[in-house]
Amino acid sequence: xxxxxxxxxxxxxxxxxxxxxxxxxxxxxxxxxxxxxxxxxxxxxxxxxxxxxxxxxxxxxxxxxxxxxxxxxxxxxxxxxxxxxxxxxxxxxxxxxxxxxxxxxxxxxxxxxxxxxxxxxxxxxxxxxxxxxxxxxxxxxxxxxxxxxxxxxxxxxxxxxxxxxxxxxxxxxxxxxxxxxxxxxxxxxxxxxxxxxxxxxxxxxxxxxxxxxxxxxxxxxxxxxxxxxxxxxxxxxxx
Amino acid sequence: xxxxxxxxxxxxxxxxxxxxxxxxxxxxxxxxxxxxxxxxxxxxxxxxxxxxxxxxxxxxxxxxxxxxxxxxxxxxxxxxxxxxxxxxxxxxxxxxxxxxxxxxxxxxxxxxxxxxxxxxxxxxxxxxxxxxxxxxxxxxxxxxxxxxxxxxxxxxxxxxxxxxxxxxxxxxxxxxxxxxxxxxxxxxxxxxxxxxxxxxxxxxxxxxxxxxxxxxxxxxxxxxxxxxxxxxxxxxxxxxxxxxxxxxxxxxxxxxxxxxxxxxxxxxxxxxxxxxxxxxxxxxxxxxxxxxxxxxxxxxxxxxxxxxxxxxxxxxxxxxxxxxxxxxxxxxx
Numbered sequence: 001x002x003x004x005x006x007x008x009x010x011x012x013x014x015x016x017x018x019x020x021x022x023x024x025x026x027x028x029x030x031x032x033x034x035x036x037x038x039x040x041x042x043x044x045x046x047x048x049x050x051x052x053x054x055x056x057x058x059x060x061x062x063x064x065x066x067x068x069x070x071x072x073x074x075x076x077x078x079x080x081x082x083x084x085x086x087x088x089x090x091x092x093x094x095x096x097x098x099x100x101x102x103x104x105x106x107x108x109x110x111x112x113x114x115x116x117x118x119x120x121x122x123x124x125x126x127x128x129x130x131x132x133x134x135x136x137x138x139x140x141x142x143x144x145x146x147x148x149x150x151x152x153x154x155x156x157x158x159x160x161x162x163x164x165x166x167x168x169x170x171x172x173x174x175x176x177x178x179x180x181x182x183x184x185x186x187x188x189x190x191x192x193x194x195x196x197x198x199x200x201x202x203x204x205x206x207x208x209x210x211x212x213x214x215x216x217x218x219x220x221x222x223x224x225x226x227x228x229x230x231x232x233x234x235x236x237x238x239x
Numbered sequence: 240x241x242x243x244x245x246x247x248x249x250x251x252x253x254x255x256x257x258x259x260x261x262x263x264x265x266x267x268x269x270x271x272x273x274x275x276x277x278x279x280x281x282x283x284x285x286x287x288x289x290x291x292x293x294x295x296x297x298x299x300x301x302x303x304x305x306x307x308x309x310x311x312x313x314x315x316x317x318x319x320x321x322x323x324x325x326x327x328x329x330x331x332x333x334x335x336x337x338x339x340x341x342x343x344x345x346x347x348x349x350x351x352x353x354x355x356x357x358x359x360x361x362x363x364x365x366x367x368x369x370x371x372x373x374x375x376x377x378x379x380x381x382x383x384x385x386x387x388x389x390x391x392x393x394x395x396x397x398x399x400x401x402x403x404x405x406x407x408x409x410x411x412x413x414x415x416x417x418x419x420x421x422x423x424x425x426x427x428x429x430x431x432x433x434x435x436x437x438x439x440x441x442x443x444x445x446x447x448x449x450x451x452x453x454x455x456x457x458x459x460x461x462x463x464x465x466x467x468x469x470x471x472x473x474x475x476x477x478x479x480x481x482x483x484x485x486x487x488x489x490x491x492x493x494x495x496x497x498x499x500x501x502x503x504x505x506x507x508x509x510x511x512x513x514x515x516x517x518x519x520x521x522x523x524x525x526x527x528x529x530x531x532x533x534x535x536x537x538x539x540x541x542x543x544x545x546x547x548x549x550x551x552x553x554x555x556x557x558x559x560x561x562x563x564x565x566x567x568x569x570x571x572x
Contacts, residue, residue, distance in 0.1 A: 006423045009472040009502040010530035014423060019467055048264040048470040050494060055264070055470035058504070060534045065527070132267040133468060133494030136377050139267075140468070176268075177377045196367050196379060202266045 001028055003076075005069045013068045015054040021170060023143055025052040026130050030207045035075035041068070049206050050131045051140070087129065087207035089237040092174075094165055094212040095220040096122070096187035097214060103153070103184035107167060111147055119214055122165075122186065127172060129208040137176030137194030139204045144170045152182040163189040165212070176203070187212070191234040192225035203234055241360060241398075242309030244337075246391040250300025250347060255362050255381040255393070256440060257293040260370035264470060264493040271372040271489050273381070273445065274298065274512040275353045276541060277410060278317035282357025284544040285314040285334050292361025295387070297354040298372070298447065299516070303344045304356070307392065311337040312359035312400055316407075317349020318513055333406040334359075337382075351513040352445075360398030374490055376448070407548050416523035418507050420530050422499035424466065434458040434500060435522045436459045439484070441514045447490040449477075450512075453518075457482025460498055471495045474503030474511075488512065505534035516563040 001017060001024070008014040016030060020026045033049045036056065043062030048055040056068050087163020096119045097104040108118035127141035149170045159178050160166070166173040166183035173183060189212070193203045204210065215223070227233045246253070256279070259272025273279040273296055283290040295302065301320065315322060315331040322329050323344045329335055331354075337343055345354060364371050364382050373381030382391055425431040438457045444451040458478050470493060471477070476484040477497040484500060488508075503511050504525065514520060525533075 007420065007527050008423065008470075009474055010420060010505050010534050012472050012528060014469070016423070021467060046262045046264055048493065050469045052465045053467075053469050055472070057261070057264070057472070060531055064531065127465050131468070131494070132265060132413055133470065135490050136263075136268045136379070137266060199367060205266065 001025070003028070003032070004073070005065075005072055007065055011060045011066055012055055012057040013072075015056065015072055017054075018052045018054070019142065020049060023128065026128070026142075029054050032075055033206070035078065036071060037074055039071060041071045043067075050133065077126070079157045087205065087209060089209045090204070091211055091213050091235040091237055092189045092191050093215045093223055094123075094187045094189040094221065095215055095217055095232065096165075098217065100217070100220065101185055101187040107150065107184050107186055110150055118186075122167075122172070123212050123214050125172075125211060126208045129204045129206050129210060130171070131206055132204065134173075135175050135177050135179050136196070137202050137204070138173065138174065138179065139175070139193065139210075140171050140173050141210050142171040144172070146170070148183060153184060156180050156182045159186065160185055161188060163191065163193065165189065188220070189193065189233075190220050191225050191232075194229050198230075241363075242311045242339075242358075242395045243307045243356070244304045244311060244393055244395070245307050246302065246304050246367065246387050246389055246393075247342065247389075248301075248303040248389055249387045250302065250371055251300030251386060252300040253302050253306065253387045253445075254296050254373040254375070254452060255293050255364050255371050255387070256296040256373060257361075258291055259372050259489065260368050263368060267493055268368060268377075268379075269374060269493055270473070271370065271374050271447075273355070273372075274315055274489055275355070275509045275511045275538075277544075278353065278355050279357070280541045280544050281332070282314045282316040282355045283412075284548050285293050285316070285332070285401075285405050285407055286312055286357050287363055287399065287545075288357065288359065290541075292396065293364070295356040295362060297345060297347065297356065299347060299352055301344070301346045302356065302387070303342060305337050305342045306337045308339055309466045310400075312340060312398065312403070313337050313343060314357045314405075315345055315354055316357065317354040317542045318348040319354035320346030320348040322346070332409055334401055334403050334459075336403045348515075350515065352515050353513055358395050359400065360396035363394045363396045367469075376490065391451060402550060404550055405548050406550065407544070409569050413510055416521040416532065418504045418523050418525045418533070419474075419476070419501035420504060420525060420527055423501050424498040425500055427460065427466075427498050428478070428500060429459045433477075433499060435524065437521075439520050439522075441516055441518045441520065442483075443516045444517050445516070449488050450480070450486045452484050452486065454483060458484060458500070466496060466498055467496045468496045471499070472502060472515050474505070474508050475499045476503070486511065504530040506530070506537035507533075
């Protein structure tokens, strides 16, 4: 699978692996991102991985598109170039349904199961952080099977609380700030995905693995209080 | 002793901005920073500030502020409207002393959208994620993560005074087309050349995240066109279902799911952001090589602005800058 490198404006390059929602494509993106990061190419301002593409922003006074193209070729010429480095593994507690997940019932109906079954199924998923975007700390996790390929809702909710679990198009999105959304809100995690003043402001990064652990409302409130006091509520699992 | 000032009145778009927080797009954080880089750098050059220090950005807004501690030095750049200090007219693009107790009033301009109030020593709010730039959507930076309001009190950093009267030439207003390069999705449009080859108007639906442009003819894209979410860059012209392109700016969401037609070149972003509401504009497609050359020249101009600072002759705007501020034949203060 060979990517194409195209200009994105006059001070960035986009490395495009494909346009499908595909874990292998995402593997290739994350692997390239890691290698380019290690190569520390002069003039590169940042690398921003997405589902199937990687943005390389650079300083036009220091480098140019041709140099970036060469760096991409170089990075992909090493051995084992499709295997990304293993990320960290997280378990995030999450309260499903009710006020935390007003769309759980309709999602369960779309799947043809009960709400409890939908929760069990969602919590059994071993998800990967495909990318972050849209808002600070907002992570796109995937991929669930074709049954979860739910279209977006017809209307947008103007503001859902941070930590809301949003599902659509085989992905689960979860963020660190209040956001508008057209995805289905099925639950909420009390874990803080974005802490702007902390040493490590972002809980998740591309390539991490995430699974959710169902908790009840009482536990949610306890953990939310702990998180407000700066305690970490996400659990890191050993690989 | 470092200074302090208080906001007496502020339009909705008055924010603390610096050069932004690049490098965090992969975590969903936009780069942010000043919309008109040239104007912010000009204010910094006038005051002898490093450009990394923060200024007040006035987007479609005016501001009234009073120095409350120390004598501040200010310089207003970009496209302000009329300006006064304690009711007396003062010019933009020149260093002005603002003693404690004095009030600076800047009206929004009619021929542009953005002005900068640079202050000697820079505005010193608490940096967030390495920058003082205000990103209101996520509540980051500035003072309390939002635009400035009446009653806000802000501090400035230490500053070695420069001569009041230091000035810089107003950059010429270029009325030509906004130059763009094709974006990666251009071929997905029914007719990308025709789409760009028309007149657009800057709508009132514009802020630090983006600007909606009204085309003479809506731009058709395949119904149900779905592209996977991908990172965007400043200047991208994204076209959602209603056929009206949106130019993505400093506080844009870092990723977008709509097809991108073209990208405004780096050298023309400042000029684009200054277009007032209702302004008509056209686009011109240039090749990548030309765009890169223009971008490099633009960057070099920013870096050499301190060399472009001079001292005003006494008659330049009818002001007497030696013994005070006067306008026309008013008595000197």
